[in-house]
Every structure is written in C-alpha cells, then in structure tokens.
Amino acid sequence: MKSVAFGQYYPSNSVMHRLDPRVKIVIGIFYIVASFLCKNVLSFALLTVSALVLILVSKIPVKIVLKSIKAIIFIMIFTAILNIFWTKGPEENLILHWNFINIYVDGIYNAVFIAVRIISMIIGTSIFLTYTTTPIELTDGLERLLYPLTFIKVPVHEFAMMMTIALRFIPTIIEETEKIMSAQKARGADFTNGSLSKRAKALIPVLIPLFVSAFRRAGELATAMTCRCYRGGNGRTRLKVLKTTYRDYLALFFIAVFGAAIVLLNIYAPGYTM
Amino acid sequence: MSFIKIRNLKYSYKDDEGSPLGIIRDISLDIEKGEYIAIVGHNGSGKSTLAKLLTLVVDDYDYLEGSIEVDGVEITSDDMTEDGIYDLRKKIGMVFQNPDNQLVATIVEEDVAFGPENLGLERAEIRRRVDDALATVGMTEFIRHEPHRLSGGQKQRIAIAGIIAMKPECIIFDESTAMLDPIGRRDVVATMERLNKEDGKTVINITHYMDEAVRADRVIVIDDGKILLDGTPAEIFAEVDKLRGAGLDLPQCTDLTIRLKAKGIDINGEINTPEQCAKAIAAALGK
Known part of the structure; x- marks a missing residue:
C-alpha cells in the first residue's frame, strides 16, 4: 500500500516534467478549450496528432495512458451510440434505413469526433496535470496562480497549506488504517465475508480509532507548527521559487500556435463540419 | 543572568468538574x-x-502563578x-x-x-x-x-x-x-x-x-x-x-552495581555509565 502513487505521478525527466507547474495548469485549461473548439475533420485530426505528440514528449508509456482511457470507455461508447442513432442529417446523407432506425453519415462523424475529443482531453489534462506534475508542485502552482485572489480576501495560502498537509498525511493515515485493521483482525474481526451491511458495520471499529487518532495528530501538528513560528502566509518566504524559463515560453508559444491552427482549420478546411 | 529563570511556578488544568487540578505545584529553576x-x-x-x-x-494561561523569564523577558x-x-x-x-x-x-x-x-x-x-x-x-x-x-x-x-x-x-x-x-x-x-x-x-x-x-x-x-x-x-x-x-528506575549500570554490592562484592567509584561500570567490574575482578 505504501507504494500507491498519488495523483498517478509518473517520475521521469522529460521536458514536460520540467515545465513550470503554473504554465502547465494554464496550458492544460487552454488545451481543454481548444478541444472544444474543434469542428471539422482536419481540426480533429490535428487534435489527435497533438495528443500523440504529448505522449511522445512526456515519455509516458502508452500502456499507462491507455489505462486512464479505459476508465471512461463506457461513457465513450454510450455517447457514440447516442450520436450514431440520434443525429439527423440531410436526406442525401442517409446511409442506413431500417424500420425506425435511420443512420446518417453525420451521426458517424459526430460519434468519432466526440470520442476523439474526450480521449484527447483526458490525455491532455492527465499529461499536463497528473502524470508529469507532482501533487505538491500542483498545489504550489495553484497557490501562485491564485495569489491575486488574496486581494479579495480569498484565503489562498490557507487552502494550499491544507492541501499540502493532506498530501503529507495520506500515506501516514493509510499505514495507520492497515495497522488498526490488522489489530481488529487479530481480535477476530471479519472484513471480507458477509453481506454488504455486515461488512460496512465491521468497518466502524476501524473508522472510530482512525478518526480519534487523526484529531490527535491534528492537534499535535498544530502545536509543532506553532512552535516553528508558523503564523499564516503573511511575511512567509519560500525555499523554492517557481521559475519560468525559455522552455515555458516555448510551451506557451506552441499552445498558442496550436489554438490558432485549430481556429483557422475550422474556418478554412473543407469537409464535414459539426 | 540565567537564560531561563523560573520562580515559584504553579500551573493547573481544569478537570471535568471545573475545579483546578494541580500539575505544577511549585517550581523554581535556573538554567544557564x-x-x-x-x-x-x-x-x-x-x-x-x-x-x-x-x-x-x-x-490556557488562566491557571498560572509565578513567573518564567527567558533571556531577560x-x-x-x-x-x-x-x-x-x-x-x-x-x-x-x-x-x-x-x-x-x-x-x-x-x-x-x-x-x-x-x-x-x-x-x-x-x-x-x-x-x-x-x-x-x-x-x-x-x-x-x-x-x-x-x-x-x-x-x-x-x-x-x-x-x-x-x-x-x-x-x-x-x-x-x-x-x-x-x-x-x-x-x-x-x-x-x-x-x-x-x-x-x-x-x-x-x-x-x-x-x-x-x-x-x-x-x-x-x-x-x-x-x-x-x-x-x-x-x-x-x-x-x-x-x-x-x-x-518517585517511581523511577535506576540506570542499568547503577542498578547492577547496587546488586553486586548487596552480594558482598567490593565495587567502588562513581558508576553510572557502561564504561565506568565495565572498569569498576574489571578492577573488582583484578583484586
């Protein structure tokens, strides 16, 4: 259990891993928007190519990427079927007519387009935000990005601190859960057999000590933090300062070109349009 | 002037019924x-x-009497x-x-x-x-x-x-x-x-x-x-x-020396660390 990878971070030293997390967050959002802008065959083709390029550049094994797609395959098939059967097009595009079922070329195009959009979006966001960015970098990046919000009294630093502490304590609490479960098992608790309600009830003697201990930990941590002169985000400096390098500007340039290309293809490229 | 100066310190917690429960009853201490x-x-x-x-x-500072000074403050x-x-x-x-x-x-x-x-x-x-x-x-x-x-x-x-x-x-x-x-x-x-x-x-x-x-x-x-x-x-x-x-144990070596003495073995000197203990036992054996 100790080896659980949080946020599915995949350690490597690719260019993508070394980008500033702030830039990655911005690009990630931009990428989602771009995938929604795509309208015709060529722009979707470009989107597909971009997703493949992302996988190559980030050096994430295809197998791992496929795993994350597997999770949403049902939704994809479902939307594809809906699109195939329910899209109505002009009469000349009708390719199959049987009883009440009418299938148009448009429907098939739409089904493929939406599948490509969902897959690219998943690949894009997971590569920018989870596979190549550690949760802590992500928290850091968010804190800096949202910093302007502190002027309208949004406690950005406090949220980031909570996130950091949560991330720090996930492994500790998992370890403790295992310990308590073993202790209860040793006293004859059974977590695997019986009806659902029985198994849920068996978890109560695990959860109660876990919560009690979590509160005790929280108290002790607060004392330790106070002793280390913590008094909120004001006047605090940081060991690590996020730095944007030429790489980050290059990445921003590429995503801008990519966005522009999609818009241009939407307007000028021939063929079926959604 | 001492770095830490504690004078007649008393401190109590409030117990469940609300009456104070003495934790520190009277401590005066200087630490350099x-x-x-x-x-x-x-x-x-x-x-x-x-x-x-x-x-x-x-x-809760309400149940505190006496004073603590650290570095003159x-x-x-x-x-x-x-x-x-x-x-x-x-x-x-x-x-x-x-x-x-x-x-x-x-x-x-x-x-x-x-x-x-x-x-x-x-x-x-x-x-x-x-x-x-x-x-x-x-x-x-x-x-x-x-x-x-x-x-x-x-x-x-x-x-x-x-x-x-x-x-x-x-x-x-x-x-x-x-x-x-x-x-x-x-x-x-x-x-x-x-x-x-x-x-x-x-x-x-x-x-x-x-x-x-x-x-x-x-x-x-x-x-x-x-x-x-x-x-x-x-x-x-x-x-x-x-x-x-006070409900405290002795260091292992001190305990050992006391027991040896009780058995009539002639063992002397300040014995609190394993090194001192080893030397003293060696000396006693050499006699």
Missing part, C-alpha cells in the same frame, strides 16, 4: 546558556507541561504580545514525541525549510540553513526523500533539523526518543549531544529513560509537580531511595 540538562519524572509528574510552558504552547507577564511569543519561539525550539506529527511537508528539504520560511528569511539564507541543518543531523543524502518512507529515528532527525534551521539558542526534546527503536534513540541522543558540545546550544532532554539522563551534565527529577532532586548524574543516582519513591 549552554547547559545539557535531563529532566526526568514518571508519567503525569508535570515535566512535559513545564516544557510547554517554556514555549507558551499550553491552551518575562514571558508569563500579561503584556506579552504576539510578537513577543514569536520571538520566544525563535529562541527556544521544541522537538516532540511523535515524529510523524511534526513533519509538515512531503519532501525532506521542504520540511526543514518550513521554520526558516516562517521567519521570512531570504531564499539563499534558507537554502544555506537547510543544507547546514541536514548536515548536522547527518541526513544530507535524504534531502529529496519523502518523510513517510524514512524510519522513525530518521524522521525524528529531520524534525530536529527543522528546529536547528531556525537557529534557536535552546532546544527542548519532549520525550523525543520515546517512540524510537534503540538505533533511532542512539542517533537522536548523539545528535543532541553534538548540538550541545559542538554548537553550544542549550539542550533540555525530557525523558523517562535513565540511561539517557545519565549522559547529561545536570539531571532534574520532577515528582508530583515539584523538583525532587537537582544535580549532577552522580549526585542524583546516589539517591536510590528517593528515585524509587
């Missing part, structure tokens, strides 16, 4: 800069509360400001019992940097302090590790590094070795002693391991909220009956 002190006492004797009062991390006075408390915590660092509940960050170096970051230091200065602190506790090679993958003793050394990086004059170890295995304990005690001997820090080790107390220059025994004994280890561990009365 650069001392290496062990405070011992059985559970509930008030030794941890005393430590918490020194850094003002107790919940009376910290128990009513006009102690937030900034005053902050300055106090810069001077006195605390290392607690459970290493897991002291580490804040997910990477070792970021955790050590937490204190200096709170002090608002320059980036280069933080970097220097983090590197120095990790070198002092001998954990430099773990700089980019995740704390939860380290052993208890290693985690505790990271917690110590986090305090060292704030450059306090005094470090209090509040039962910091209680949850560690023997190897972890040995490393942590060695770190304490290095801080005292090489860096001249005032070290206060609150412990219930007598074998640790023996290594200090001065031992203070607290029983039932009062100071029972205060002196060098040799003086303290000669008071066998008083220690037993």
Whole structure:
C-alpha cells in the first residue's frame, strides 16, 4: 500500500516534467478549450496528432495512458451510440434505413469526433496535470496562480497549506488504517465475508480509532507548527521559487500556435463540419 | 543572568468538574546558556507541561502563578504580545514525541525549510540553513526523500533539523526518543549531544529513560509537580531511595552495581555509565 502513487505521478525527466507547474495548469485549461473548439475533420485530426505528440514528449508509456482511457470507455461508447442513432442529417446523407432506425453519415462523424475529443482531453489534462506534475508542485502552482485572489480576501495560502498537509498525511493515515485493521483482525474481526451491511458495520471499529487518532495528530501538528513560528502566509518566504524559463515560453508559444491552427482549420478546411 | 529563570511556578488544568487540578505545584529553576540538562519524572509528574510552558504552547494561561523569564523577558507577564511569543519561539525550539506529527511537508528539504520560511528569511539564507541543518543531523543524502518512507529515528532527525534551521539558542526534546527503536534513540541522543558540545546550544532532554539522563551534565527529577532532586548524574543516582519513591528506575549500570554490592562484592567509584561500570567490574575482578 505504501507504494500507491498519488495523483498517478509518473517520475521521469522529460521536458514536460520540467515545465513550470503554473504554465502547465494554464496550458492544460487552454488545451481543454481548444478541444472544444474543434469542428471539422482536419481540426480533429490535428487534435489527435497533438495528443500523440504529448505522449511522445512526456515519455509516458502508452500502456499507462491507455489505462486512464479505459476508465471512461463506457461513457465513450454510450455517447457514440447516442450520436450514431440520434443525429439527423440531410436526406442525401442517409446511409442506413431500417424500420425506425435511420443512420446518417453525420451521426458517424459526430460519434468519432466526440470520442476523439474526450480521449484527447483526458490525455491532455492527465499529461499536463497528473502524470508529469507532482501533487505538491500542483498545489504550489495553484497557490501562485491564485495569489491575486488574496486581494479579495480569498484565503489562498490557507487552502494550499491544507492541501499540502493532506498530501503529507495520506500515506501516514493509510499505514495507520492497515495497522488498526490488522489489530481488529487479530481480535477476530471479519472484513471480507458477509453481506454488504455486515461488512460496512465491521468497518466502524476501524473508522472510530482512525478518526480519534487523526484529531490527535491534528492537534499535535498544530502545536509543532506553532512552535516553528508558523503564523499564516503573511511575511512567509519560500525555499523554492517557481521559475519560468525559455522552455515555458516555448510551451506557451506552441499552445498558442496550436489554438490558432485549430481556429483557422475550422474556418478554412473543407469537409464535414459539426 | 540565567537564560531561563523560573520562580515559584504553579500551573493547573481544569478537570471535568471545573475545579483546578494541580500539575505544577511549585517550581523554581535556573538554567544557564549552554547547559545539557535531563529532566526526568514518571508519567503525569508535570515535566512535559513545564516544557510547554517554556514555549507558551499550553491552551490556557488562566491557571498560572509565578513567573518564567527567558533571556531577560518575562514571558508569563500579561503584556506579552504576539510578537513577543514569536520571538520566544525563535529562541527556544521544541522537538516532540511523535515524529510523524511534526513533519509538515512531503519532501525532506521542504520540511526543514518550513521554520526558516516562517521567519521570512531570504531564499539563499534558507537554502544555506537547510543544507547546514541536514548536515548536522547527518541526513544530507535524504534531502529529496519523502518523510513517510524514512524510519522513525530518521524522521525524528529531520524534525530536529527543522528546529536547528531556525537557529534557536535552546532546544527542548519532549520525550523525543520515546517512540524510537534503540538505533533511532542512539542517533537522536548523539545528535543532541553534538548540538550541545559542538554548537553550544542549550539542550533540555525530557525523558523517562535513565540511561539517557545519565549522559547529561545536570539531571532534574520532577515528582508530583515539584523538583525532587537537582544535580549532577552522580549526585542524583546516589539517591536510590528517593528515585524509587518517585517511581523511577535506576540506570542499568547503577542498578547492577547496587546488586553486586548487596552480594558482598567490593565495587567502588562513581558508576553510572557502561564504561565506568565495565572498569569498576574489571578492577573488582583484578583484586
């Protein structure tokens, strides 16, 4: 259990891993928007190519990427079927007519387009935000990005601190859960057999000590933090300062070109349009 | 002037019925800069509360009488400001019992940097302090590790590094070795002693391991909220009956010598550490 990878971070030293997390967050959002802008065959083709390029550049094994797609395959098939059967097009595009079922070329195009959009979006966001960015970098990046919000009294630093502490304590609490479960098992608790309600009830003697201990930990941590002169985000400096390098500007340039290309293809490229 | 000056300190908690429950009943104590002190006492004797009062991390000051002065500032006075408390915590660092509940960050170096970051230091200065602190506790090679993958003793050394990086004059170890295995304990005690001997820090080790107390220059025994004994280890561990009365054990070697003497074996000298003990036994055998 100790080896659980949080946020599915995949350690490597690719260019993508070394980008500033702030830039990655911005690009990630931009990428989602771009995938929604795509309208015709060529722009979707470009989107597909971009997703493949992302996988190559980030050096994430295809197998791992496929795993994350597997999770949403049902939704994809479902939307594809809906699109195939329910899209109505002009009469000349009708390719199959049987009883009440009418299938148009448009429907098939739409089904493929939406599948490509969902897959690219998943690949894009997971590569920018989870596979190549550690949760802590992500928290850091968010804190800096949202910093302007502190002027309208949004406690950005406090949220980031909570996130950091949560991330720090996930492994500790998992370890403790295992310990308590073993202790209860040793006293004859059974977590695997019986009806659902029985198994849920068996978890109560695990959860109660876990919560009690979590509160005790929280108290002790607060004392330790106070002793280390913590008094909120004001006047605090940081060991690590996020730095944007030429790489980050290059990445921003590429995503801008990519966005522009999609818009241009939407307007000028021939063929079926959604 | 003493670094820490405690005068007639009394402190009580409110129990469930609301009546005050005396924890510290009357303590007066002077601690000089650069001392290496062990405070011992059985559970509930008030030794941890005393430590918490020194850094003002107790919940309620209403039940406090007497005074504590740290570096010439009376910290128990009513006009102690937030900034005053902050300055106090810069001077006195605390290392607690459970290493897991002291580490804040997910990477070792970021955790050590937490204190200096709170002090608002320059980036280069933080970097220097983090590197120095990790070198002092001998954990430099773990700089980019995740704390939860380290052993208890290693985690505790990271917690110590986090305090060292704030450059306090005094470090209090509040039962910091209680949850560690023997190897972890040995490393942590060695770190304490290095801080005292090489860096001249005032070290206060609150412990219930007598074998640790023996290594200090001065031992203070607290029983039932009062100071029972205060002196060098040799003086303290000669008071066998008083220690037993306070519910404390003797260091293993002292215990062994007493038993040997009871059996009529002629064994002499100040015997509190294993080295002294080995020499004395060798001498007795040689006769």
